Amino acid sequence: MLMMRQKPVRSRLSDWPLALKSILGFWCFYAVTVVARAFLGTDPWTMVSNKLVVIGMGVALTSLIYLGIATFAQQAPVGRKTVVAIVGSIIASIVMAIVLMSMEDLFRESREQFRFQAREGFTIVEQGQQIRIERSAAEPLVLTFPKIHELDPNKQLRYAADTAVMWLFFFLAWSAFYIATQAQAQALGAQRRLADAESAAQAAQVRALRYQVNPHFLFNTLNSLSSLMMTGRADRAEAMLLALSTFFRSSLSLDPSADVSLAEEIDLQRLYLDIEKARFPDRLHVEIDVPQELEPARLPALILQPIVENAIKYGVSKSRKAVLIRIEARHLDNHRMVLEISNRLKHGGKDDLPAATHEGTGLGLSNVCQRLEARFGGRASCRFGPMTGGGFKVALTMPVEKNG
DSSP: OOOOOOOOOTTTTHHHHHHHHHHHHHHHHHHHHHHHTTSSSSSSHHHHHHHHHHHHHHHHHHHHHHHHHHHHTTTTTTHHHHHHHHHHHHHHHHHHHHHHHHTTTGSSSOOEEEEOOTTSSSSSEEEEEEEEETTTTTHHHHHHHOOGGGGGGHHHHHHEEEEEEEEHHHHHHHHHHHHHHHHHHHHHHHHHHHHHHHHHHHHHHHHHHHTTOOOOHHHHHHHHHHHHHHTTHHHHHHHHHHHHHHHHHHHSSSTSSEEEHHHHHHHHHHHHHHHHHHHOOOEEEEEEOOGGTTTOOOTTTTSSHHHHHHHHIITTTTOOSOEEEEEEEEEEESEEEEEEEEEEEEOSSSSSGGGGGGOOOOHHHHHHHHHHHHGGGOEEEEEEETTTSEEEEEEEEEEEEOOO
């Protein structure tokens, strides 16, 4: 069983502070307008107490809209988030209208009066549910509006629809603000990841160049060439020299900030491994298993170089037995793939690779993990560790992207 370390998975509710601030900000603005309006009248506290219930319901329903977006469209494109937000806003506005209608009897009736003179000479006084018409030659005529539940079903439905439409625009306004703010944050995050990716790619190229011109690497390679020539194996020496020149030319011509296909990255590692096979003809064995349908998948250039380098340096060169280095790619699902690079003793046994196999891998693997995160964000992961059956494995999980 492989034991690996993995960075924490980003929660669907990871942006809850942004959502909470926007919800409270929106409803606080509404509360300010309500308070300002209330204190223009003669009975402000009744209006404020009634509106506090409305504001509490609004905060709860807006929070549910956010949970709906986070649950069904957190990592989705803006279009899908918009659809979820619209559906959630419609449901929230209907619920708001129904609840307010059912709570009509619980609201306190305002004592504020509105008095105005009609054209016919009557004085009309409106207070709460009542209208009083004062006439000079007769007793005042008092009219009382019916409660909503006393209306016929058709009028109740129309009233509920009017109330729902009013609140719908409010919920849609918050949804638009939240989605726009989130999109801006994601755009800034993408720019930051792009800058990190370019920086990490430059660092990776510097490390790759260091590996390529490493004095020990060149000395060992040239020494192997000399030995092949002295023993009359000119054909093998020529093949090794051709592989070395092709390796230098290919790796130096790569743009470290660009993506390459998985097939191109594997070809580069084949060249490197061919060179190392000349140094360790009996100890180094290689298996590469990449499905044809994954060959066009894009990944950062030179991403495998530090891993393969470590597999050679801390695996093959430290062991006197045959070591198998295996590179495997496979689908995890329709949208993700995993790249696994492992080294172990070819014929097994509990006499595992030396302890040094797992030393010195931190810098190279740290760079690999940083580049993956910079390129794919939370959609990728970098895991590595010793295998229980012996050996060491690195697993890179990333999206399958085939557009150059």
